Amino acid sequence: DAGVTQSPTHLIKTRGQQVTLRCSPKSGHDTVSWYQQALGQGPQFIFQYYEEEERQRGNFPDRFSGHQFPNYSSELNVNALLLGDSALYLCASSALGQGNSEQYFGPGTRLTVT
């Protein structure tokens, strides 16, 4: 049973560029949440996708957008990258459709913006 997977593991981008991060949920899970974890902080909620729609959103600008596919996998897109977007991006999946909010996290994507 594969757990949550994320790609790529590491990524280096330049200011102003755009980036796409990918997440595959744990088998049987239908909900994907994205978090940004900056150094010294706890993970900050970006948004959650369920049934291919953005269900909840945290306090992040519109430069952060996402998508969920019919197979429940998800993408996080960040446009017009800023230096401050450098962080670890975590994806977590859960089985919201079964009323279970327990989340399983992926290993994360380390994004560095130069």
Added chain:
Amino acid sequence: ILNVEQSPQSLHVQEGDSTNFTCSFPSSNFYALHWYRWETAKSPEALFVMTLNGDEKKKGRISATLNTKEGYSYLYIKGSQPEDSATYLCAPDRDDKIIFGKGTRLHILP
């Protein structure tokens, strides 16, 4: 804005000793509280999900209690072992939005 506070930020404990730390959160619109253990270079691992006031959960040497009326949860570790070294994150679930604290960084000293 939901304000989640964890204390202490960092803790050094002698191997074999027991320890505990705190998570406090606004008690309004509470749905559930999650505790995670996050070891360096690994993914956060779910420890407990608690929903009811007075809930007490146990997993081996680790246990947690929940007070939803006053908005706090304690995590206890009995007889600390080197493998307990990690960051412990609490995350209250409010309106299906999980907000994380900054965590308590636990170091077990041999």
